[in-house]
Amino acid sequence: MLDEVRRRLHPRRLRSTGRRAKQALRKAGLAPAGPVYGRLADAGRAVPIPPKARVLLSTVLLRRPGHITVPIDRLLLGAQGGWTAREFAERTDDLLWPSTRLIDGPHVDLLRRTDPSDEEILASPYGRLARRCIDAGGHYFGARDDAGIVAGARSLLSGEPRERRPQQSGRLDPILVAPIRGSDHYQVLDGHHRLAHAAVRGETTARVVTKWLPVTTPLQDLLLRMSWLDGTKELYQPIEAPELEQSWTTVRRCTDRLEKMTKLLAERGITGSYLDVASCYGWFVAEMGRTGLDAQGLERDPLAVPLGRATYGLREGQIGTGDAVELLAYSDRVYDVVSCFSLLHHFVLGRGSVGPEALVKLLDRATGKVLFLDTGQENEAWFRTSLEGWNAGTIADFLRRHTTFGEIIDLGPDDDARPPYADNYGRHLFACIRT
Template identity: 55%
Template sequence: MSRLLLGGQNGTTGHQFAAALGDPMWPSRPVVDGPHAEVLARGSERTDQQILSSSYGRMAMTCIRHTGRYFSATDEAGVVEQAREFLARAAGEQTEVPTGDHHSPPGLPVLVVPIADSDCFQVLDGHHRIALAAAAGMTTMPVRVRRGRVTTPLQDLLRRMSWLKGGQELYQPIDAPELEALWPTVRCCADRLEAMETFLRHQLPELSGTYLDVASCYGWFVHQMGNLGFEAEGIEQDSLGATVGRLVYGQDPDRIRIGDAAWILRGTQERWDVVSCFSLLHHFVLGRGSCEPAELVRLLDRATGRVLFLDTGQEHEKWFRTSLRGWNPEHIRNFLLENSTFDAVLDLGPDRDAVGPYAENYGRHLFACVRDDGAGAG
């Protein structure tokens, strides 16, 4: 039942109801974690106002505003009555199953439709039955599968991101059930975060200060470094990255500056204690950037107060064996020293991304560029 995700209500589609609710992540949530299960978990001791302010009450009132009713309910009193009937069924106090007003006839199985590129299904009819079964301790249940397939708003949003070009990969970790099976995560990210945290604990008296992630994608590093205690920001060229970060990490989109990294860095005199720049430099080496690679390094140098963490494509990777010939860890380290004012560039070792379909790529070394006294470039 963990693969059965919330769908539309009162005849709406999952997309339509998510838009009405103002929650694009609605169809990415298992029914067993949704409002139907939540109202059962809270029990019948709740007041009418608590029911109305719950996720179940908000769902029902959204249905009424957009479709005129929620089952037989057309106002708040009707929503409370509907919720209490549902709670009575869960407690075995109501033996007669309601019919009509969008209630399914007794005996019909839950109706679902496959979610594209996923092992999950969107529920078309039967949310209450799934919640009741889960509350009774069941983990599986029979369903009737409708032909066709649907997508979720999150899948659609990810496919619209410019770097993905309509494909189905994740560049940073996202916890969503419809992405788990068939959306591989290209960069595990946790390896670099662990290396950064370990290094910084030896460099800083405490994990605090300002942090900037250049080419922040969805904002995973911005979110994680914020959790460590930094005032964290990002720069991302694709404006949809900030939208994804808001939905999947709860990241404030105002923390992400949208635009070309070199242009933004060139236009500011700000300096951050810690800066990171992952898998961006080689795009400039390959002529895809808005400036020369040496200038990008100088801009990163100017923006960094204490430590710059950087990785980039290397010559050992299958897709770069010709185009990045000579770009090995020693060359990258020298390139960073020659084009910056850092006192030392330390090789923290390769990433752990060269696995599965990417076994012949990645394994990029993470470099820490540091200043002896922690002072910014003059």
């Protein structure tokens, strides 16, 4: 069957879709990698503009005239300590700072505390925010030590709006926000303290001035740069973040496969170590870790590492990066449980460095007790021709012939054949068990 698939994959027969052509150009270095918008914005920031002109640009030309009313729960944390939200996130290694709702942030947290002690203030998220600004080489509204942090926090608690600076006209600076690209949320550029007071007073909307040009968050940028997602607004595994809610599609639900795996492991009393091969940013690593397995991932795209650490709290080193074939071939380590999802068909389609038989042999060798595997199949619209004959029956047969497992169980199809991918997925999950 595989020979037939390979015959049909002769280059002349390969249909070059727009996406694949784009991918090929990127891989050949002929098209730039990463999101175009982010690069343009960065280039814009790097243009040497005299300070006066930059202020004029920022305060007059780049702002929409007048105020707009926005729901406070659509405002995300932004600029701190004189740095943009992105700079602050980078300097303090907190990728998700600009993905955090203002109402869940440190300013609101402080205002909700009743009569906090100095120690409590310093240990609170607000105290830690100020400390992070200082440790990153700056200050927090002039505070450069613990005494300054506590004094500042107390003035916020007393109701003094910290960011208000009288303009030359005598009027107060407006609360300034920027729309977040691909999202109905806004990033706060100036006014966190005033907005936090409004939220704690129970107000649900705020009058703000907004910039014309949208910003992107570091989380959006990293996702758009992941090689597998290829600049599409897609999440291959679930990530919860406010600015992804409107335009990002979660392609794979993952929970259905997790449930099947954990059920089988519980029934068989299997515990111990776990490796997810081609782990993406590590949803399965995090979830299997939560069930008590000593979980690790292996992924070719290095961006999976910061994404997994920020979004799922994975430990440093929990996802190893590199080519699965090379890493498995050079390691003798055996894991009690191994999974490999949606990788095998790329080898069947001739896109791997070895054939599919060699890949499953490596997975077999790395597995102590059970291997979970799924692969693209012929029932999917995008593989109807290229994977003709590659279905649950032939896949099970392939696994029986090319591995040493005593039991191969078909745990049934996934639940991902839903719009916009109603004609795709429905991949069967196989458990290959040592007996």
